[in-house]
Amino acid sequence: MPIASLQIPVEIPPVDIWSYYLEQPKHYPGDKPLFVDCDTGRSHSFNDIKRLALEFGKGLRHVFNWQRGDVMGLFTPNNIDVPVVNFAIHWAGGIASPANPTYTPEDLAQQLKDSGAKALLTQKMFLQAARKAAALAGLPEDRILLMGDGRDETGVHRHWSDITAQGAKVQPQKANIDPRKDLAYLVYSSGTTGLPKGVMLSHQNIVAQAVQGEKQGDIKGLLWEVDAQLGVLPFFHIYGLVVVLATTIATGVKCVVLPKFDLEKACKLIQDHHITFMYVPPPIVLALGKHPVISKYDLSSLRWINSAAAPLSRELAVSVWDRLKIGVKQGYGLSETSPGVMIQLAEEWWKYQGSVGRLYPNMEAKIVDEDGKELGYDKSGELLLKGPNVFSGYWKRPELNKETFTEDGWYRTGDIFYCCPKGNFYITDRKKELIKYKGFQVPPAELEAKLIGRDDIADVCVIGVWDKEQHTEIPRAYVVLKPGVEETEAKATEITEWLNAKVAPSKKLRGGVRFIKEVPKSQAGKILRRVLRDQVKKEEEA
Numbered sequence: 152m153p154i155a156s157l158q159i160p161v162e163i164p165p166v167d168i169w170s171y172y173l174e175q176p177k178h179y180p181g182d183k184p185l186f187v188d189c190d191t192g193r194s195h196s197f198n199d200i201k202r203l204a205l206e207f208g209k210g211l212r213h214v215f216n217w218q219r220g221d222v223m224g225l226f227t228p229n230n231i232d233v234p235v236v237n238f239a240i241h242w243a244g245g246i247a248s249p250a251n252p253t254y255t256p257e258d259l260a261q262q263l264k265d266s267g268a269k270a271l272l273t274q275k276m277f278l279q280a281a282r283k284a285a286a287l288a289g290l291p292e293d294r295i296l297l298m299g300d301g302r303d304e305t306g307v308h309r310h311w312s313d314i315t316a317q318g319a320k321v322q323p324q325k326a327n328i329d330p331r332k333d334l335a336y337l338v339y340s341s342g343t344t345g346l347p348k349g350v351m352l353s354h355q356n357i358v359a360q361a362v363q364g365e366k367q368g369d370i371k372g373l374l375w376e377v378d379a380q381l382g383v384l385p386f387f388h389i390y391g392l393v394v395v396l397a398t399t400i401a402t403g404v405k406c407v408v409l410p411k412f413d414l415e416k417a418c419k420l421i422q423d424h425h426i427t428f429m430y431v432p433p434p435i436v437l438a439l440g441k442h443p444v445i446s447k448y449d450l451s452s453l454r455w456i457n458s459a460a461a462p463l464s465r466e467l468a469v470s471v472w473d474r475l476k477i478g479v480k481q482g483y484g485l486s487e488t489s490p491g492v493m494i495q496l497a498e499e500w501w502k503y504q505g506s507v508g509r510l511y512p513n514m515e516a517k518i519v520d521e522d523g524k525e526l527g528y529d530k531s532g533e534l535l536l537k538g539p540n541v542f543s544g545y546w547k548r549p550e551l552n553k554e555t556f557t558e559d560g561w562y563r564t565g566d567i568f569y570c571c572p573k574g575n576f577y578i579t580d581r582k583k584e585l586i587k588y589k590g591f592q593v594p595p596a597e598l599e600a601k602l603i604g605r606d607d608i609a610d611v612c613v614i615g616v617w618d619k620e621q622h623t624e625i626p627r628a629y630v631v632l633k634p635g636v637e638e639t640e641a642k643a644t645e646i647t648e649w650l651n652a653k654v655a656p657s658k659k660l661r662g663g664v665r666f667i668k669e670v671p672k673s674q675a676g677k678i679l680r681r682v683l684r685d686q687v688k689k690e691e692e693a
């Protein structure tokens with residue numbers, strides 16, 4: 152029997168994103184600043200967002216003849232205009248497709264081509280890369296629009312607010328959206344395990360996720376008068392795009408928007424703005440637990456932090472509590488599930504350490520073995536999901552879609568999980584990242600979790616390396632030592648032996664320990680094992 156959510160099912164209104172977020176009465180003042188730029192103090196209130204989005208939406212219809220299903224690419228670091236332009240695109244019936252602002256022109260062109268983008272929104276400082284990408288993708292120059300601060304003196308690339316001015320004078324109608332069928336976002340998965348895939352998310356997926364999120368404890372408990380969050384997660388990634396933006400609009404809490412993560416700046420903003428909660432990926436938790444700069448700031452306003460997107464060890468969560476008395480809870484999600492699937496409540500992280508929490512309402516899960524047979528509690532296998540927030544498939548990838556869903560409609564996550572009888576889920580690792588030592592499976596995240604608990608280790612990444620003699624993969628740890636600790640052979644041996652004494656024989660670090668200066672990570676906070684694997688390969692070939 153599938154595992155059902157323990158939460159009371161919620162009713163999901165059959166409406167589009169615009170109606171859900173912008174047309175319902177709000178319980179907080181409409182002119183209160185919601186999104187605040189951390190550098191300039193420029194802000195948008197709920198009323199600003201609605202007014203500006205309507206004007207730009209009209210501009211899109213009028214100037215570009217924007218139609219239902221037209222795709223708008225977004226290529227920008229975090230900026231307070233992001234919610235405005237997204238709502239405008241949705242009003243006009245369009246699909247927003249955000250791209251990672253660190254992309255090369257070639258990467259961006261790939262996404263523009265794959266998504267069939269009709270126009271691209273970017274910022275002045277990214278114009279050069281955007282123009283190159285547009286040329287490669289065959290997108291005309293005047294379809295590149297600007298957002299944020301800065302204008303284009305040549306007049307070719309119009310600022311969205313100029314299109315607004317024209318839009319305000321005309322009266323096109325809001326698109327007639329079918330919330331179940333029409334896509335709201337075409338997000339690209341992080342590309343951790345291969346090339347990013349276009350994930351189709353409908354208006355109904357996003358509205359469902361909003362209702363699911365609002366019914367689970369932590370968001371419900373937020374007060375617009377006192378709470379404030381730091382908008383540090385990238386808005387091009389589903390976690391920032393949906394969770395951070397939606398939390399602010401639903402609850403009215405202030406979101407201080409940071410264009411790029413900088414630890415010291417983030418600490419200062421937490422202190423100055425009395426930030427009370429944050430959604431973050433594990434590298435930020437790592438910094439809070441280990442980095443010396445943290446001690447220079449007063450972070451006592453922080454009540455809880457939610458970590459998701461990549462594995463977080465319980466040791467690290469405990470170290471943040473010990474150091475700062477801040478509870479680090481976890482959630483689990485994917486681009487394909489809009490994203491939230493499971494979440495821990497703030498007070499539960501302590502009770503169920505290391506868990507990613509319980510299922511969101513209206514969701515069902517199955518944990519299955521290699522043959523697709525359902526497993527009972529406490530047994531590890533692949534997690535399959537069903538729910539109103541689950542995507543309908545990958546964009547233009549029929550073959551992949553066949554593999555991704557079972558015949559009876561379950562989405563295969565590719566993640567290995569077990570669930571305890573109380574309904575708390577635990578993630579072991581990704582199926583694709585398990586190291587295969589002879590017949591045994593070794594989850595690198597488990598070894599990393601242990602290693603990160605050591606005082607001399609600042610960061611670590613474990614990968615499987617090929618052992619020619621034994622003809623198998625063996626685990627090897629790439630370790631970043633804390634400043635002041637010497638990289639010696641004796642240190643490598645000490646760490647290897649220390650870990651080997653703590654794990655099952657199959658999980659021993661047979662590939663030993665190597666030292667590196669930095670673990671390669673994506674902007675969304677994921678360890679890029681494939682980058683490290685490629686580096687190792689190159690070194691071996693050299």
Ligand code: ATP
Nearest residue numbers: 340341342343344459460461462482483484485486
């Ligand atoms: P791609 O599918 O392109 O390889 P990706 O899977 O990293 O990239 P996302 O949709 O951003 O793209 O990430 C979803 C994945 O992140 C999940 O499948 C899971 O492996 C990982 N993840 C999410 N939350 C957690 C968590 N709390 N702990 C461990 N891993 C997590």
Ligand code: MG
Nearest residue numbers: 340341344485
């Ligand atoms: Mg994925």
